[in-house]
Amino acid sequence: MKVIFFSSKAYDKQFFKEANNPYGFDLRFLEVPLTPATAVLAKGHDVVCVFVNDTVSADILQELAAQGVKLIALRCAGFNNVDLKAAAALGIKVVRVPAYSPYSVAEHTMALILTLNRKTHRAYNRVKEGNFALNGLMGFDLFGKTAGLIGLGKIGLCTARILKGFGCRVLGYDVAETPEMQEIGIEFTDLDTLYKESDIISLHCPLTPQTHHIINKTAINKMKKGVMLINTSRGALVDTKAVIVGLKNEQISYLGLDVYEEEAHLFFEDLSNKVIQDDVFMRLLSFNNVLITGHQAFFTSNALQSIAEVTLQNIVAYAQQEELQNEVK
Ligand code: NAD
Numbered sequence: 001m002k003v004i005f006f007s008s009k010a011y012d013k014q015f016f017k018e019a020n021n022p023y024g025f026d027l028r029f030l031e032v033p034l035t036p037a038t039a040v041l042a043k044g045h046d047v048v049c050v051f052v053n054d055t056v057s058a059d060i061l062q063e064l065a066a067q068g069v070k071l072i073a074l075r076c077a078g079f080n081n082v083d084l085k086a087a088a089a090l091g092i093k094v095v096r097v098p099a100y101s102p103y104s105v106a107e108h109t110m111a112l113i114l115t116l117n118r119k120t121h122r123a124y125n126r127v128k129e130g131n132f133a134l135n136g137l138m139g140f141d142l143f144g145k146t147a148g149l150i151g152l153g154k155i156g157l158c159t160a161r162i163l164k165g166f167g168c169r170v171l172g173y174d175v176a177e178t179p180e181m182q183e184i185g186i187e188f189t190d191l192d193t194l195y196k197e198s199d200i201i202s203l204h205c206p207l208t209p210q211t212h213h214i215i216n217k218t219a220i221n222k223m224k225k226g227v228m229l230i231n232t233s234r235g236a237l238v239d240t241k242a243v244i245v246g247l248k249n250e251q252i253s254y255l256g257l258d259v260y261e262e263e264a265h266l267f268f269e270d271l272s273n274k275v276i277q278d279d280v281f282m283r284l285l286s287f288n289n290v291l292i293t294g295h296q297a298f299f300t301s302n303a304l305q306s307i308a309e310v311t312l313q314n315i316v317a318y319a320q321q322e323e324l325q326n327e328v329k
Contacts, residue, residue, distance in 0.1 A: 001319050002026045003073070004045040006034040006054050007268070011304060012075070019308035023316060033264075039063035047071045047315055052078060052295065053264040056094075058086035065090040071318050075311045076298070078234060079328045080207040094328045095314040099154050101303035106158035108297035109202055109232045112256030116228060116291050117142070143167035148198030150174075150191070150214065151205025151233065152181055159202060160184050171198055174205070195222035200230065207234035217242040220251055228254035232297045235261035240280050247287050255290045258297045267294040 005012060008029040020027055028045070032038045034054040040063065042048050048069050050056060056072055061083060064072075072082060074096040087094050115121055118139040126132070147163045149156045152174040160170045161184055171194045172186040181188055194201070201223065205211050215229065216239040223229075229252055231238050240261055246252040260266070262278055276282055284290050298307075314326050 001047055001315055002045040003028070003047040003049055003315060004042050005029045005049045005075075006032060006038065007051045008049075009268070012051075012308075015304040015308040016312070019305070019312050023312055025312065025315065034060060036060055036063065040067065042069050043067040045069060047073050047318070049073045049075055049311060050081075052076050052081065053267065054081060055264070056082040056087070058083045061086045061090055061092060065092060071095065071315065073311050073314055074328075075307050078206060080234060082328070084328060088329070093318065093324060095311075095318070095324055095326045096328050097307050097310040097314075098326055100298070100306035100310060101300060102154040102158040104300040104303040105155045105204075105232050105297040106162055107300075108258060108293070109155075109159050109204075109230055109256075110162055112230050112232070112258065112291055112293070113142070113200060113202075113228065116254040116256050116289065121291065122288075145169070145199040146171060146197050147200040147202065148173070148189075148194035149186070150194065150201070150203050152178070152186065152188075153204065155232075156204035157181070157184060157186075159204060160186050168200075191219075192222060195219060196224065198227065199224060200228040202230040203233045203237050205233060205237070207236050212236050213239040213242075215239060215243065217245065220246040223251065225251055226253040227251070228256070230256040232256075232258040235259040235263050240284065244280070244283055247290065253289060255284075255287070256292075257284075257290070258293045259295055260284075260292070263295060 003025055008031060013029050016027060030041060034050050036059055039060050042064050048064055070092060072092060072094045077096060077098055079096050082094055084094060119137045123137055144167060146169045148171040149160055150173050152172045157180060163170050164185055170186045171189050172181055173189060173191050173194050177188050214237050220242055243252060243255060247255060260281060317324055
């Protein structure tokens, strides 16, 4: 099997090369993203391996099919970036890594919550400069606060367990209730109640037509004044312009983002010597109660190892014509 990687970084190479030892697949790593212009580079490869911001649209799939590609291997969990109907029509299978480390994302969610609350990022800079004043650094006890989680899958449940450990009351909303939610002590509720009662709201659902801009002006107006909003799932779950209005009128007092709806033009690259043209993003950065990380919630060594292993196992299953357990249909 010949596998070509788009949007690959040095760390992808490192973990995939190690995981490939037992298989000996022919792996080719490209740094460029998959675009209509770069799709032709897949010529002669059986498998195209892509990441979160590679758009696998119908026209690109057509080009890939023409180049002989038979399998799209997503090295991530989300699959909102793939036109599944077009892939099926062309006979191209799509596989993903449904669960690599829910802990990585849940723990990063906690890092955003704790940093925004206790302002350790600001304290770090102050102390380095010999400024030990505490004004502006006051936080609140997480103990006894109400956290509302939208999406109670692997990451949502993991986040709920951690928040329970902090002594939070945890409300949860999902399209379906499972016994595990009860076991953890999550109060399953409707969205309006979650918005009304939560001090902290964190998103853990996938991006679908139903969840696109689930956090919009109407939702924000239903939230508690001074709410903390966290998004480590997918950028387009949040209407960024509505959130900026919420920050300006202080309905939202804390915003933690690991994802952003226009992130494909920004994240995973060093743009420190360039002028960022995205004015909405720059407005977000101007608030001192907004903390943004560049889609790094997944980025632990455990998760990268697991992503590489499961992706290669998916390719093995395809090569051996076994049932594709991680196929996205
Ligand atoms: P999962 O499939 O285990 O859980 C998703 C949950 O969302 C499911 O319980 C599902 O029923 C629920 N859901 C679906 N539609 C919903 C809706 N309309 N309203 C409420 N809930 C709904 O997925 P997961 O592994 O927990 O991952 C969650 C999301 O996290 C992924 O979709 C992905 O976008 C994101 N993610 C981000 C990173 C990162 O690095 N920032 C890494 C991995 C995953």
